[in-house]
Amino acid sequence: MARETPQVTTRRILVGGALALPALAARAQDRPIQIYVGFAPGGNIDLAARMAAPFLERHLGGGTQIIVVNKPGAGGMLMLNDVAAAAPDGRHVALVSFPALVTALYDNTPRYRVDSFAYVGLLTDEPYTVFVGTDTPYRSLRDLVEAARAQPEAINIAGAGVGSAPHLALMAIERAAGVRFTWVPTQGAGQAMQLVQGGHVAGSISTVSLTVRAHIQGTLRVVAIMERDRWDKAPDLPTGVEQGVDVLVGSARGFALPVATPAPILARWEEAVRxxxxxxxxxxxxxxxxxxxxxxxxxxxxxxxxxxxxxxxxIWRSSPWRR
Known part of the structure; x- marks a missing residue:
């Protein structure tokens, strides 16, 4: 039998994937697409997924239905393991968060690698805030740092997992200020916020989308935004830089599918995210x-x-975050 040329093989793969798209749309009513979030409900990543889902349905077209599935654990690693191993049919999509996806490669033993996924589009990128409970005595990041300096490791700060973006942000603050807090890992930003509001920990670190509204409503107190300049939507919030902590950190989020997903499906997703x-x-x-x-x-x-x-x-080779 004569061997096919690479060009013929590629053309057949693309045509086959294109023919599969109408069938994928036709099955959408019975088999909804699942967007997986590696953290518990109520956190910033979960809220972003739920906000984006109806718009992705609209722009994917073909009667697409999307449901958001929460699979918390190990700072998002368990969800990423599952999506990397899922059927490459366009129905299993991860809302991935950075740096959490890559930090697990160094401090854990995930079953995925960077090239286990096809990354079809980044959607959001937000700076972090440091926030505390309204019943705490801390009115600024400077207050929080000075308290940690006076009592090393006595102040508890909660957030998603070990090696997560909030944890690494706290470590950067510790290095910049020369202090030590105690990190309390949770299953997500929503749970961390509940601990802060309930008075179980002093504070937490999360994105502006989760914390600024609560700050305005008076249910928590943002003591710093981790940007170079103040944010024009909340100009009363001081930066960490203003308070002597030169740390600029945040979290970016986008969509990824199993790397073997056919090219036409990936193109459809890329366009829908855009x-x-x-x-x-x-x-x-x-x-x-x-x-x-x-x-x-x-x-x-x-x-x-x-x-x-x-x-x-x-960073891991010079300052490992898991000891």
Missing amino acids: RTANDPEFRALAERDFLIVRHMDRPTMTRFVEDQARAYGD
Whole structure:
């Protein structure tokens, strides 16, 4: 039998994937697409997934139905393991968070690698805030740092997992200020916020979309935003830099599918993420809820992930976050 040329093989794969798309849409009513979140409900990543889901349904078209599935554990690693091993049929999609996806490669033994996924688009990128309970005596990040200096490791700060973006942010604050807190790992930002509001821990670290509204409502107190300049939507919030803690950190989120997913399905998802990011209605909701939209297409997001993996690999080798 004559062997096919690579060009013929590639063409058959693409045509086969294209023919599969109508069938995928036709089955959507019976087999909804599942967007997986590696953290408990109520956190910033969960809220972003639920906000984006109806817009992705709209822009994927074909009667697509999407449900958000929470699979918390190990800082998102358990969910990533599952999605990396899922059927590459376009129905299993992870809302991935950075740097959590890459930090697990160094401090744990995940069953996925960076190249286990096809990264179809970044959607949001937000700075972190440091916040405390309203019943605590801390009115600023400077107050919190001075208390930790007076009583090393006596102040508990909660957040998602060990090696998560909030944990690494706290470690950066510790290094910059020369102090030590005690990290209390949770299953997500929502649980950490509940611990703060209930008075079980002094504070936490999470994104502006989760914390600024609560700060305005008076249910928690944001003591710093971890940006170079004050944020124009909440100009009363001081930066960490203003308070002598030069740490700029945040969390980016985007969508990833199993790497073997056919190219036409990946292209369909890439376009849906792009259209969602540019949808005026989605942007209005994001503006209302303090969610910062930052879109990257598939090649740009892929380079971003590779850069993150290299950068956090360097950090791990010099200052491991799990001892």
